[in-house]
Amino acid sequence: MTKLPAVRTFTLPEEGSGWLAYQLEGAAAPGGSGNAERGPRTKPRGTTLVLRELATASERRMDDVAAHTFSRDGRRLAFAISNPDSLPDGVIVMDVATGNTTEVIAGEGLYSRLVFD
Numbered sequence: 001m002t003k004l005p006a007v008r009t010f011t012l013p014e015e016g017s018g019w020l021a022y023q024l025e026g027a028a029a030p031g032g033s034g035n036a037e038r039g040p041r042t043k044p045r046g047t048t049l050v051l052r053e054l055a056t057a058s059e060r061r062m063d064d065v066a067a068h069t070f071s072r073d074g075r076r077l078a079f080a081i082s083n084p085d086s087l088p089d090g091v092i093v094m095d096v097a098t099g100n101t102t103e104v105i106a107g108e109g110l111y112s113r114l115v116f117d
Contacts, residue, residue, distance in 0.1 A: 002057070008047065016074020018055055019096050023065060024048045043089075043110060046082040051096060060099060062092075071116040078104070080111035 010022035026047035049065035052058070066082035077094045090106035091114065105111070 011068060011070055013070040013074025014072045016070070016072075018053060019070070019074055019077075020052045020054055021068055021070065021077055022050050022052070023068065024050065043084045043108075044082055045084055046080070049079055051077060051094070053096075067112045067114050069114045069116070076116070078114045078116065080114060082111065 004022060006025045008023045008025045010020060012020060024047050026045070044066050046064035046066040049062045049068055051060045051062070062079060062081075064081050064083040066080045068077060068079040070077055075096060077096050078091060079094070080091050081089050083089065088106045089108050089111065091104040091111050092101050093104055094101045
């Protein structure tokens with residue numbers, strides 16, 4: 001058994017196996033509701049996302065990730081980049097076996113609740 005320190009959230013694919021994605025704890029920018037009484041919504045600061053292959057314990061790390069999800073079969077991982085101090089924000093899909101990435105959308109925004117069709 002391996003203990004992973006400072007894990008905020010983790011995700012396993014529904015059907016596929018062999019991969020674990022976990023997000024590390026980190027200082028996050030405070031968020032607001034976006035209504036007039038509280039002022040504009042503040043963009044959250046992403047933290048480090050780690051993609052771990054369970055059979056080999058090899059890891060890939062992505063910085064400034066605000067949200068992530070696996071495809072149902074576990075072959076792809078989508079993650080949203082968010083950093084209030086710099087651009088680009090966006091959503092990226094990674095083939096977990098090869099590490100190849102595809103940028104789905106780029107530009108400043110609040111990307112969350114990612115899903116695969």
